[in-house]
Amino acid sequence: KAGVTQTPRYLIKTRGQQVTLSCSPISGHRSVSWYQQTPGQGLQFLFEYFSETQRNKGNFPGRFSGRQFSNSRSEMNVSTLELGDSALYLCASSLQDGFNYGYTFGSGTRLTVV
Amino acid sequence: DAKTTQPPSMDCAEGRAANLPCNHSTISGNEYVYWYRQIHSQGPQYIIHGLKNNETNEMASLIITEDRKSSTLILPHATLRDTAVYYCIVRGHTGTASKLTFGTGTRLQVTL
Numbered sequence: 001k002a003g004v005t006q007t008p009r010y011l012i013k014t015r016g017q018q019v020t021l022s023c024s025p026i027s028g029h030r031s032v033s034w035y036q037q038t039p040g041q042g043l044q045f046l047f048e049y050f051s052e053t054q055r056n057k058g059n060f061p062g063r064f065s066g067r068q069f070s071n072s073r074s075e076m077n078v079s080t081l082e083l084g085d086s087a088l089y090l091c092a093s094s095l096q097d098g099f100n101y102g103y104t105f106g107s108g109t110r111l112t113v114v
Numbered sequence: 115d116a117k118t119t120q121p122p123s124m125d126c127a128e129g130r131a132a133n134l135p136c137n138h139s140t141i142s143g144n145e146y147v148y149w150y151r152q153i154h155s156q157g158p159q160y161i162i163h164g165l166k167n168n169e170t171n172e173m174a175s176l177i178i179t180e181d182r183k184s185s186t187l188i189l190p191h192a193t194l195r196d197t198a199v200y201y202c203i204v205r206g207h208t209g210t211a212s213k214l215t216f217g218t219g220t221r222l223q224v225t226l
Binding site: 105108 | 146148150155156157158159160161163201207213214215216217218
């Protein structure tokens with residue numbers, strides 16, 4: 001079966017711009033989570049959506065937002081980009097809560113802010 | 115979620131067993147131990163999880179001590195493709211415990 005698909009794979013943006021990243025979960029998976037990975041902070045949880053509702057949120061500023069559509073596809077948006085937002089953004093999906101079979105991660109979108 | 119402590123790096127010869135330790139001395143009774151790994155330039159991959167009994171699947175075995183304060187992930191016959199960063203994560207199974215809290219992990223280098 002198809003895995004978690006994230007688009008685009010690479011992105012270069014300028015400070016102050018905004019960006020939207022997309023994630024298509026595995027078919028049938030209703031939970032989609034987003035993570036940010038940087039060399040300094042490692043992997044950090046951003047938020048999780050389940051059935052179009054945000055179920056959990058990490059400790060990130062309001063510039064980071066997301067949403068989930070009825071087909072479970074998810075987008076995350078970062079407004080007013082800062083240099084420190086340069087990171088690998090990872091999306092993960094699971095049937096419900098990742099308890100029994102874990103989360104399946106995509107390969108990520110590498111965002112560079114210049 | 116309980117904090118975990120892992121050695122920053124380990125080496126293993128190809129074909130030998132790789133034993134990756136993890137300390138989680140503050141784990142609570144309803145928290146599970148999960149292991150993920152991240153191969154360079156890829157997203158993390160789920161390996162295995164357990165509560166208090168030893169677990170085995172096609173990828174690895176998980177040994178949890180009786181007091182549950184530590185665990186060991188065992189890759190029985192390591193290959194070069196097992197070179198990755200391995201993360202030990204402790205999380206509960208309550209409805210809102212949907213996030214994974216990653217530490218710094220153990221960088222496993224498998225060599226010929």
